[in-house]
Amino acid sequence: MDYQTARGGWCTMIEREDLEPPQEIQWCPGCGNFGILRALKQAVMELSNSKHEFFLVSGIGQSGKTPHFINLNGFHTLHGRAIPVATGAHVANTDLKVIVHGGDGDLLGEGLGHLMHAARRNVNITCLLHNNGVYGLTKGQYSPTSPHGFVSKTSPPPTGVPMDPVNPLGVALIGGATFVARGFAGDIKQLTELIVDAVKHPGFALVELMQPCVVFNPKWGWDFFRERVYKLEDDYDNKSKTAALEKSFEFGDRIPTGVFYKQEKTHFVQELQLPEGRLRDHTNDREEIQNIIDEMLV
Amino acid sequence: MDLSFNIGGAAGQGINTIGDLVAQVFVKNGLYTFTIKDYMSRVRGGYNFTQIRVSDEHVHAPVHGVDVIIALTKDAIINQRDRLVEGGVIIFDESLGFEECERCHLPLPLEETAEEVGGNVRMMNAAALGALLSVLKMPISLAENALADIFGDKGESVVEGNVKVARTMYEEVKGELAQRCDHDFSSVEKGPSEDRLLVTGNQAIALGAMAANLKWISAYPMSPSTSLFQFIIQNSRRLQIGGLQTEDEIAGLNMALGASHTGARSMVTTSGGGFSLMVEAVGLAGMAEIPIVIYNAQRPGPSTGLPTRTEQGDLLFMLHSSQGEFPRIMIAPKDPLEAYYLTKDAFRLADKFQVPVMVLGDQHLAEFTMNIPRIEIGEVDMDRGKLAEKPDKPYKRFKVTDDGVSPRAFPGDEEVVVAASGNTHNEFGHISEDPDNRNAMVEKRLAKLPWILDELEEPKVYGDKKADYTLLTWGSTWGAAYEAMQRLSQDGISINQLHFAYLYPLKTETLKEIWEKAKKLISVEQNATSQFAKLVRMESGLSVDEEINKYDGRPMTPEWIIKQLEEVGVQ
Ligand SMILES: Cc1ncc(C[n+]2csc(CCOP(=O)(O)OP(=O)(O)O)c2C)c(N)n1
Ligand code: SF4
Numbered sequence: 050m051d052y053q054t055a056r057g058g059w060c061t062m063i064e065r066e067d068l069e070p071p072q073e074i075q076w077c078p079g080c081g082n083f084g085i086l087r088a089l090k091q092a093v094m095e096l097s098n099s100k101h102e103f104f105l106v107s108g109i110g111q112s113g114k115t116p117h118f119i120n121l122n123g124f125h126t127l128h129g130r131a132i133p134v135a136t137g138a139h140v141a142n143t144d145l146k147v148i149v150h151g152g153d154g155d156l157l158g159e160g161l162g163h164l165m166h167a168a169r170r171n172v173n174i175t176c177l178l179h180n181n182g183v184y185g186l187t188k189g190q191y192s193p194t195s196p197h198g199f200v201s202k203t204s205p206p207p208t209g210v211p212m213d214p215v216n217p218l219g220v221a222l223i224g225g226a227t228f229v230a231r232g233f234a235g236d237i238k239q240l241t242e243l244i245v246d247a248v249k250h251p252g253f254a255l256v257e258l259m260q261p262c263v264v265f266n267p268k269w270g271w272d273f274f275r276e277r278v279y280k281l282e283d284d285y286d287n288k289s290k291t292a293a294l295e296k297s298f299e300f301g302d303r304i305p306t307g308v309f310y311k312q313e314k315t316h317f318v319q320e321l322q323l324p325e326g327r328l329r330d331h332t333n334d335r336e337e338i339q340n341i342i343d344e345m346l347v
Numbered sequence: 348m349d350l351s352f353n354i355g356g357a358a359g360q361g362i363n364t365i366g367d368l369v370a371q372v373f374v375k376n377g378l379y380t381f382t383i384k385d386y387m388s389r390v391r392g393g394y395n396f397t398q399i400r401v402s403d404e405h406v407h408a409p410v411h412g413v414d415v416i417i418a419l420t421k422d423a424i425i426n427q428r429d430r431l432v433e434g435g436v437i438i439f440d441e442s443l444g445f446e447e448c449e450r451c452h453l454p455l456p457l458e459e460t461a462e463e464v465g466g467n468v469r470m471m472n473a474a475a476l477g478a479l480l481s482v483l484k485m486p487i488s489l490a491e492n493a494l495a496d497i498f499g500d501k502g503e504s505v506v507e508g509n510v511k512v513a514r515t516m517y518e519e520v521k522g523e524l525a526q527r528c529d530h531d532f533s534s535v536e537k538g539p540s541e542d543r544l545l546v547t548g549n550q551a552i553a554l555g556a557m558a559a560n561l562k563w564i565s566a567y568p569m570s571p572s573t574s575l576f577q578f579i580i581q582n583s584r585r586l587q588i589g590g591l592q593t594e595d596e597i598a599g600l601n602m603a604l605g606a607s608h609t610g611a612r613s614m615v616t617t618s619g620g621g622f623s624l625m626v627e628a629v630g631l632a633g634m635a636e637i638p639i640v641i642y643n644a645q646r647p648g649p650s651t652g653l654p655t656r657t658e659q660g661d662l663l664f665m666l667h668s669s670q671g672e673f674p675r676i677m678i679a680p681k682d683p684l685e686a687y688y689l690t691k692d693a694f695r696l697a698d699k700f701q702v703p704v705m706v707l708g709d710q711h712l713a714e715f716t717m718n719i720p721r722i723e724i725g726e727v728d729m730d731r732g733k734l735a736e737k738p739d740k741p742y743k744r745f746k747v748t749d750d751g752v753s754p755r756a757f758p759g760d761e762e763v764v765v766a767a768s769g770n771t772h773n774e775f776g777h778i779s780e781d782p783d784n785r786n787a788m789v790e791k792r793l794a795k796l797p798w799i800l801d802e803l804e805e806p807k808v809y810g811d812k813k814a815d816y817t818l819l820t821w822g823s824t825w826g827a828a829y830e831a832m833q834r835l836s837q838d839g840i841s842i843n844q845l846h847f848a849y850l851y852p853l854k855t856e857t858l859k860e861i862w863e864k865a866k867k868l869i870s871v872e873q874n875a876t877s878q879f880a881k882l883v884r885m886e887s888g889l890s891v892d893e894e895i896n897k898y899d900g901r902p903m904t905p906e907w908i909i910k911q912l913e914e915v916g917v918q
Contacts (some may be wrong), residue, residue, distance in 0.1 A: 052831055071766065071775060071777055072777045072778065076609075093354050097826075098460070100764070101759060101760060101761050101762060101763060101764070102759065104758045104759065106605070106609075109769075114468070114778070115776055116766065116768075117766070117768070117777050120764055121760070122758035122764055122765045123765075123766050123767070123776075124605075124608060124758070124766075124767045124768070125767070125768040125769060125770060125778070126601070126631060126769050126843075127627055127631050127769055128602075129627065130597065130598075130601040130627075130628065130631075131598075133565075133593070133597070133598040133601035133602040133605065133606055134601045134602065134605035134608075135605060135612075136598075136602050136605060137563065137601070137602035137604060137605025137606035137607070137608075137609070138562060138605055138608060138611070139605075140589050140602075140605075140606055140611075140760065141563060141605070141606040141607075141609035141610055141611035141613075142609045142610065142757070142758070142759045143564070144757050144759055145609070145758060155355065162594050163597075163598055165594075165595065166593075166594040166598070183845070185439055202367055216846075235857050241488065262496060271903065272878040274911070275854070276489040284471075293806075298550065315857075322584065323587060323589050324587040326608075327759075328563065328587075328589050328606075328611050328858045329606075329609060329610030329611045329757065330610075330753060331562060331587060332560055332727060332729070333557055333558075333560050333561070333562075333586045333587070333588065333727070334585075334586060334587075335724050335725075336584065337634075338554070338557050339723075339724045340556055340558070341554070341582055341585065341586075342544065342554060342721065342722050342724065343721070345545065345546060345550070346543045346544055346545075346721060347371045347374045347375055347496075347543050347544075347545050347718070
């Protein structure tokens with residue numbers, strides 16, 4: 050099926066083969082990232098954008114490798130820094146659907162400040178937080194979302210992790226994100242919907258993805274989540290930030306999934322009042338620069 | 348004619364305003380000026396001064412000896428007295444209660460006149476200006492015209508008030524008081540009048556960036572780079588340049604890299620401490636071959652160092668910043684005019700070679716003001732370097748080529764998939780740990796260096812090429828060294844100056860020629876360890892014979908350099 054692109058050209062529906070991984074996937078068998086990648090592919094096919102309009106920007110970690118495993122524009126950047134890179138890319142070309150992939154270490158450790166500020170700016174990008182409660186790539190240290198008491202290579206017994214975890218959804222909400230959601234790698238259908246909605250949302254969208262790391266955090270295995278996750282009730286009102294914040298603290302025997310908060314408001318690029326079209330194609334008005342200079346003449 | 352004034356007082360007293368006023372008066376009348384602001388890192392109080400040099404020929408540096416001091420506090424008198432040249436005079440407010448003990452002391456009712464004649468203490472600036480012109484025996488009309496221009500948009504009554512105050516003070520000083528100063532510039536002829544653009548290095552760099560079609564700037568304030576960032580942001584709406592004050596420098600550079608990778612010419616501005624935070628992202632630019640212009644207005648370090656002072660202490664740090672090996676370009680402008688052109692060139696080089704280009708300024712260059720000719724913007728040079736017209740499928744963002752530069756496509760281009768990575772990657776931009784690929788990629792990147800070197804300009808020789816002594820300089824110390832060299836030459840000493848604007852990769856041809864001829868090669872650097880001399884040795888195997896270093900945070904003066912040269916036997 051053909052449809053029109055943002056630049057006015059025509060493009061063809063993305064087929065699964067178009068997204069075939071350019072590189073052999075290197076995640077452990079059973080890793081939650083496989084489910085996330087499937088949902089991402091599904092979402093990309095469902096969104097009516099052409100292939101060149103997607104841009105995945107990732108940090109460092111297992112999740113950071115995502116752009117190498119799907120055939121789309123991608124930039125695998127630095128640990129914790131995907132959000133600023135993504136912000137710059139988005140500003141330079143707002144036709145792009147910019148999707149960030151980062152782990153809990155990446156986005157809530159090194160990158161916590163950037164996450165808060167991107168949320169505050171309401172940058173129109175989607176941020177997918179692969180939360181496995183542990184550092185996968187560096188082989189098993191605790192992460193910012195590891196539970197209090199979690200025993201890992203860097204949090205030995207008897208205390209384990211000596212502090213409470215970060216609440217990712219709460220952080221995004223307090224930051225000012227206008228779309229905040231949670232999904233589970235084991236529910237690809239819901240996850241796909243969440244990613245589609247997040248990408249369509251005109252503002253900063255954070256989706257926390259519960260991602261079992263079967264090697265370093267077996268406690269948060271598939272069954273752990275299957276037994277606990279539930280979808281937010283039909284009467285849940287996702288327009289209320291305080292309700293969403295309260296809900297974000299519910300993480301224990303029951304783990305809610307779905308859209309916690311959704312609100313439209315002017316986003317970053319609209320606030321900046323940048324030129325019509327793509328910033329990358331714009332040329333500074335020569336006469337205006339000359340005027341600036343001439344105003345400085347004494 | 349070569350005059351210098353120091354205006355000293357506490358922060359918040361409007362010293363800079365008088366400084367700007369005085370400079371504008373002379374520039375409007377066709378003379379050349381050079382102004383520095385010497386200030387402490389505090390908003391109120393302390394002791395600050397502005398120095399203005401005025402001449403009928405170009406002036407390039409601050410000087411030690413001054414002709415007139417305008418002192419607004421007692422501290423200012425005490426701190427500056429020793430710098431007065433013979434026949435000079437100190438103008439100060441009589442309320443300071445300083446004894447009128449010497450010929451050079453000129454207590455005046457500046458504040459009182461401002462209040463009584465102008466109705467506003469703030470007009471003390473105009474009072475000082477009137478007194479100054481009187482002391483120099485210059486016509487008061489100079490002030491009248493300038494005040495009309497400067498305060499024109501504040502309304503007629505403000506202009507009138509200021510003019511009245513200036514004239515009153517002028518008349519009061521005329522005659523007996525003015526005779527205390529030996530200067531007489533009543534017959535100074537107007538010099539050329541076309542050089543009327545009064546700018547700082549930071550402003551000139553900003554203009555260069557605008558002219559180069561800068562489309563994105565992200566930065567975090569840090570003296571002395573802040574004024575540049577502010578200048579661009581203030582004009583960003585007019586030119587539709589995207590800009591953001593980020594949460595930190597880390598975000599600043601990473602954001603700019605995102606914008607540049609996606610096709611917008613981008614830059615960041617900072618000072619050493621901020622650059623420290625950016626270093627990891629410098630490596631990302633190196634690995635992902637993203638063009639970027641990084642401006643570091645150096646100040647004395649380490650750590651927070653001296654925030655409002657000057658140094659050239661970050662050269663080797665920037666040269667070696669980031670882990671791993673990859674090419675970069677380093678440029679250091681000597682003055683505002685050159686800063687404009689070199690900044691434009693920085694963007695061209697960044698695009699052409701897809702490398703980080705570092706522009707090294709320092710507080711001195713960032714903040715001194717001089718008048719230069721009106722810059723003609725002309726056509727924008729939008730040579731983006733090698734672009735992928737018909738990209739391969741699949742597209743190789745990091746295609747191995749002879750010159751190491753791969754044709755660029757941008758994420759968002761139709762029918763292309765652009766992949767990139769900060770990890771070692773293959774030609775497609777995907778992770779690779781293959782040893783042959785690793786070698787190929789390291790070599791591909793480093794292959795750019797000889798081509799870059801071809802593109803850069805040789806250093807300039809000032810003075811007689813065959814002189815016995817050669818001063819080796821880079822960046823903003825050019826001015827003081829140039830004037831020192833000229834003065835010594837006039838005294839019959841065989842001396843020249845070899846000055847580098849492009850620092851890395853280092854051009855060595857002219858250097859070798861000069862080195863062969865010179866009896867003594869003397870490095871002059873605003874740092875303690877002669878970093879550029881080290882770079883020269885590293886790249887050319889040539890060593891300097893003497894090293895002159897200043898690291899007290901204050902810019903060099905020609906007198907200071909001459910004294911140091913005497914100490915190393917230049918005569
Ligand atoms: C600046 C920096 N510090 C540390 C590392 C090492 N490192 C790589 S991934 C990682 C943590 C990964 O954890 P997470 O973000 O949760 O991702 P996961 O691998 O679990 O998906 C660390 C510490 C790095 N690459 N860069
Ligand atoms: S270590 Fe954990 S997170 Fe990494 S690939 Fe294996 S299962 Fe996935």
